[in-house]
Amino acid sequence: MRKKICLILAICWMVIIFSFSAREAKLSARDSASVGTLIGRILIPGFNDWDKEKQEAFADKVDHPVRKTAHATEYAVLGFLIAGSFSDGTKRRRVSVGIPWLAGTVYAISDEIHQFFVPGRSCQVSDMALDSAGVMIGVLVAQLLWYRRRP
Secondary structure (H helix, E strand, O other), X not given: OXXXXXXXXXXXXXXXXXXXXXXXXXXXXXXXXXXXXXXXXXXXXXXXXXOHHHHHHHHHHOHHHHHHHHHHHHHHHHHHHHHHHHXXXXXXXXXXXXXXXXXXXXXXXXXXXXXXXXXXXXXXXXXXXXXXXXXHHHHHHHHHHHHHHOO
């Protein structure tokens, strides 16, 4: 049952990732700026008292880390779900880690290539590597949780 649920969730998550990647650069930048502003409101005392230019400058300053964190996180979730749909405790650990990681990495590469065709977006090898690392983190977390529960 877990494998079926994780497979369905993994496919749904891939659709969500694809829809974020299909957004034009201006919309994506606006999303990142709003996250940067939210971070400022939460973490910086008096942020709301700053003038709009200073708030926007802060959001611009944290834009790169916000985007890269989003990449790693969204693919860690995907790796976790793919591992959950594949691993059943009877496969060798090398296989139960390798195949979900490879599947998630292939999807990450295809998603970056897809972004090449979206206005204002680009295809970056560094994002492919970050996404692949995120997948591996998700797969390893899944392995730790499921192997820990096994007798």
